[in-house]
Amino acid sequence: MEQQTSHSTIDNPLREGLSLERLPSPCAMVIFGASGDLTRRKLMPALYDLALEGLLPPGFSVIGFARSAKTNDEFRSEVRESIRQFARRTPIDEGLLRNFEEGISYISGDFSSLDDYNRLSEELDRLDRERNTRGNRVYYLATPPVAYAEIAGNLSHQNLVHSLNDERWTRLIVEKPFGHDFNSAKELNETLLQYLAEEQIYRIDHYLGKETVQNMLAFRFANGIFEPIWNRTFIDHVQITVAESIGIENRGGYYDQAGALRDMVQNHMLQLMSLVSMEPPPAFDADSVQDEKVKALRSIRPIKPDEVDHVTVRGQYAEGWVMGNPYPSYRDESRVDPQSVTETFVALKLFIDNWRWAGVPFYLRTGKHLPRRVSEIAIQFHKAPHPPFETSVTESLEPNVLAIRIQPDEGITLKTNAKVPGPSMRLRSVNMGFLYGTSFLVESPDAYERLLLDCMLGDSTLFPRRDGIEASWEPITQILEGWERSGISTLPMYPAGTWGPDEADDFMARDGRLWRQP
Numbered sequence: 001m002e003q004q005t006s007h008s009t010i011d012n013p014l015r016e017g018l019s020l021e022r023l024p025s026p027c028a029m030v031i032f033g034a035s036g037d038l039t040r041r042k043l044m045p046a047l048y049d050l051a052l053e054g055l056l057p058p059g060f061s062v063i064g065f066a067r068s069a070k071t072n073d074e075f076r077s078e079v080r081e082s083i084r085q086f087a088r089r090t091p092i093d094e095g096l097l098r099n100f101e102e103g104i105s106y107i108s109g110d111f112s113s114l115d116d117y118n119r120l121s122e123e124l125d126r127l128d129r130e131r132n133t134r135g136n137r138v139y140y141l142a143t144p145p146v147a148y149a150e151i152a153g154n155l156s157h158q159n160l161v162h163s164l165n166d167e168r169w170t171r172l173i174v175e176k177p178f179g180h181d182f183n184s185a186k187e188l189n190e191t192l193l194q195y196l197a198e199e200q201i202y203r204i205d206h207y208l209g210k211e212t213v214q215n216m217l218a219f220r221f222a223n224g225i226f227e228p229i230w231n232r233t234f235i236d237h238v239q240i241t242v243a244e245s246i247g248i249e250n251r252g253g254y255y256d257q258a259g260a261l262r263d264m265v266q267n268h269m270l271q272l273m274s275l276v277s278m279e280p281p282p283a284f285d286a287d288s289v290q291d292e293k294v295k296a297l298r299s300i301r302p303i304k305p306d307e308v309d310h311v312t313v314r315g316q317y318a319e320g321w322v323m324g325n326p327y328p329s330y331r332d333e334s335r336v337d338p339q340s341v342t343e344t345f346v347a348l349k350l351f352i353d354n355w356r357w358a359g360v361p362f363y364l365r366t367g368k369h370l371p372r373r374v375s376e377i378a379i380q381f382h383k384a385p386h387p388p389f390e391t392s393v394t395e396s397l398e399p400n401v402l403a404i405r406i407q408p409d410e411g412i413t414l415k416t417n418a419k420v421p422g423p424s425m426r427l428r429s430v431n432m433g434f435l436y437g438t439s440f441l442v443e444s445p446d447a448y449e450r451l452l453l454d455c456m457l458g459d460s461t462l463f464p465r466r467d468g469i470e471a472s473w474e475p476i477t478q479i480l481e482g483w484e485r486s487g488i489s490t491l492p493m494y495p496a497g498t499w500g501p502d503e504a505d506d507f508m509a510r511d512g513r514l515w516r517q518p
């Protein structure tokens, strides 16, 4: 059913990074929450960039749906501004932008009002007639999470969801956070599944749209040399770091309820961990990949409430400086409880209880207002068993580390030991590196471009499945329950601009290890 594109990929090398030579069938996208921040900063710019690369189907149309009153023209002008500000490729192609805008309209409505869904239905019918969108729909829930179930239910009641047997397709993209613990995630899954089939639900985790994350699968499974050593026999431990230099920005209301564990670990970091640790899938299709990821997540060793304090460290930022700018403490941020014990930093140690990983710790750490923005996965190998050098030489020997850098400077480095040139045997560690930016003369697409396109193509490989979401909430919920029981009134503090509280270093030191300084 998907059509071949008329553009050649040779004419446009940028397309190399996206799904080659596939074009979605005609469709309309409805963005619920179209006056919000995500639509402005990410969704509209990503759609424009897809249009620029010739990857949108003919007649592609977007209906923005939100509460604020606006005319079509006002919404289009806001979209134009957001594209000018945030599109990946500049300068803006004004002719293309005008064409893109012709397909954009806006409905001012409330998520709870059935009348407003009737107006939406009329607008979709108009697009089918006038722009030949053929009854195919993507619904994007860029809304507060409380609205997800209500919108899905109302779409279904107003006959805006086609069944899987219909030749017209319906797909629903659901943003994060997906639930706030295991039970709420399960309940949300059950509710959505009353209205749509699993194949129609795309739970987005934008980390999975990043090139380096997908490259990890290529790296592991397209090369013969890594998989044989990808196990407990050769690997000492794994460190996954997602450090942010920004604070909570204007999201105090949301963040104070969520915290770093829910905001970053449950989704992005456990997804990364499952990709590092999963068994090779028999094929690179959605179910084969999800099956292996879910098996890895389900093998995470359960954490008992009285163990939680031994396997986690929490922290909260105090006032400090990040990259030359002063910042207030977390408790002084707007819409944050001045007595808050919400963690802005968390470090944890998890084990995967299976043959490949038995006894190998996975250390995860994330935080706000750390010294810089960096995400990486570091695989640290065992030290060489018997280096035949004098003790003075071997003391400085460092273990080999394979570091997969997700952002910024996407690439992979392998730390090895080498001889320093000169008459004596002196060793020093050096890096062998591959950088995306220099190895491929194409710019990586934004994660949202990739994921929006995959959804339109009906490819859910990069979207977590129901069982994956629930499996990732299990250890997180065990930790949350353990923290709840401990009933502490304050958290270890770290000055903004440092790598977390001292307790995080002590946590590693107890295991005889050190955090990397990426």
Ligand SMILES: NC(=O)c1ccc[n+]([C@@H]2O[C@H](COP(=O)([O-])OP(=O)(O)OC[C@H]3O[C@@H](n4cnc5c(N)ncnc54)[C@H](OP(=O)(O)O)[C@@H]3O)[C@@H](O)[C@H]2O)c1
Pocket: 032, 033, 034, 035, 036, 037, 038, 039, 041, 065, 066, 067, 068, 069, 109, 110, 111, 112, 141, 142, 143, 144, 145, 147, 175, 176, 177
């Ligand atoms: N922003 C990001 O970078 C980001 C990143 C990752 C995930 N997310 C997730 O994406 C979702 C949206 O985030 P956001 O930052 O864009 O939120 P936001 O700026 O607060 O926007 C919320 C949108 O929902 C609309 N809305 C809320 N209640 C409504 C109702 N009853 N009827 C109709 N419209 C209603 C708002 O319309 P009005 O303003 O017109 O009332 C607005 O368009 C959230 O789930 C968030 O967690 C956001």
